[in-house]
Amino acid sequence: MLTLPTRAPMLDAAALDAIRSFERRQRFWPRFGLGPDGPDFTGRKVLEVGCGLGERCLDVAVRGAARVVGVDPFAESVTAAQQTLAKYPALAGVVEYRLCTVHDLDERDFDAVVSENTFEHILDVPETLAAIRERLRPGGRAYIGFGPLYHGPFGDHGWMQKALPLGGRWPLPWGHVVVPRRWLLRRMERFYQLPVRDTTDWPFLNLNRKTVGEFRQLFRDSGMRSVYARCNANERWKGHLSGLIGRLPLLDKYFTLNMYDILEK
Numbered sequence: 505m506l507t508l509p510t511r512a513p514m515l516d517a518a519a520l521d522a523i524r525s526f527e528r529r530q531r532f533w534p535r536f537g538l539g540p541d542g543p544d545f546t547g548r549k550v551l552e553v554g555c556g557l558g559e560r561c562l563d564v565a566v567r568g569a570a571r572v573v574g575v576d577p578f579a580e581s582v583t584a585a586q587q588t589l590a591k592y593p594a595l596a597g598v599v600e601y602r603l604c605t606v607h608d609l610d611e612r613d614f615d616a617v618v619s620e621n622t623f624e625h626i627l628d629v630p631e632t633l634a635a636i637r638e639r640l641r642p643g644g645r646a647y648i649g650f651g652p653l654y655h656g657p658f659g660d661h662g663w664m665q666k667a668l669p670l671g672g673r674w675p676l677p678w679g680h681v682v683v684p685r686r687w688l689l690r691r692m693e694r695f696y697q698l699p700v701r702d703t704t705d706w707p708f709l710n711l712n713r714k715t716v717g718e719f720r721q722l723f724r725d726s727g728m729r730s731v732y733a734r735c736n737a738n739e740r741w742k743g744h745l746s747g748l749i750g751r752l753p754l755l756d757k758y759f760t761l762n763m764y765d766i767l768e769k
Contacts, residue, residue: 515566515594523566523592526559532620532649535737535764543647545569548615551639553606553632554622558585558599564618565598574601575609606635614639616647623650623719623763624659625709633726633767640769645731651762654703654713655681663708664688667695678758716760728767737764 515523527533533542546568552561555574558581565572576582585601602609617636626632636646652659657677664680665671668691671679680688692700696707703711714722716735723730738761749759 515592519592519594520566523559523562527563530620532560532563535649535734535762536647536766537732537734542567543616543645545616549573549613550616550618551575551606551609551611551614553617553619553636554625555585555601556581556621558588558601560618560620561585561599561601562589562592562595565595569598572599573609573611573614574599575604575606576601577603577605579603606632606639609635609639612639613641615641615644617644619646619648619650621650623648624653624711624714627704627710627712629712629714629719629722630725633722633728637727637769640728642769644769646728646765646767646769648767649737649762649764651760653716653719653760653762654711655715655757656759656761660703660711661709664692664703667691681758715757716763717757719763723765723767726767728769730765731768732764732766734764735760735762737762 527540527542534540536542544567545564547570548568549571550561550564550569550573552564552572552574555561555576558574561572561574574585576585582601582603589595589599589601617640619636623629623632640646652661654660655678658665658675660680662675665675667688668676668679668683670676689700689702692706698707700706703713720733723733735756736759749755
């Protein structure tokens with residue numbers, strides 16, 4: 505049960521339950537080793553990088569944040585997030601969504617940064633981490649959780665699997681990794697009826713194909729201190745099994761489902 509801070513916005517029980525249900529489904533905060541209450545955002549100014557449909561910003565707001573800014577480069581996502589926010593008038597003065605990236609923000613005084621299921625799509629990871637660091641106050645923390653990673657069994661997010669033979673009915677784990685790249689792209693073009701040049705430049709969300717080892721190095725080189733790091737955070741059996749197999753030499757690349765890291769400026 506989420507314990508609301510004293511400065512949480514005044515929302516009726518139905519509105520609070522609707523926002524809480526998102527966290528109950530995602531279990532974002534416990535995967536950082538935090539309880540269901542998550543970090544203490546009371547009176548804080550928080551930025552979400554890759555806000556998508558905006559639910560995480562609402563979750564942060566009801567945890568007491570004084571101001572929450574969500575940024576996303578996709579107009580459809582920001583429009584949907586603003587429509588969702590309109591359902592909660594009490595949060596209108598707290599939450600704000602912007603059509604931009606973190607690089608476009610002039611503000612440099614955020615107490616915390618949150619990013620959920622975004623870093624596997626970011627093509628300029630070192631530059632994005634630098635931009636996050638610049639916008640954090642000293643001592644501020646970035647909570648970065650994302651997955652599935654590309655080289656995992658379903659790291660294509662299902663987009664490429666559907667284009668493979670029987671992909672829509674019988675998913676093929678690692679199919680996007682083992683089949684020849686050119687053949688896969690041609691299959692995708694025929695399946696989606698759209699030009700598909702690469703996984704880093706196609707009509708859907710990009711996939712940067714970075715490995716768990718590459719992400720670890722990028723976090724070490726970010727200029728921020730690692731406070732917490734966890735891979736394969738999953739309450740289901742597949743997360744536990746992948747965690748065990750991923751400890752074997754050379755197999756972590758293919759058996760890392762997700763990463764949850766806290767970085768401190």
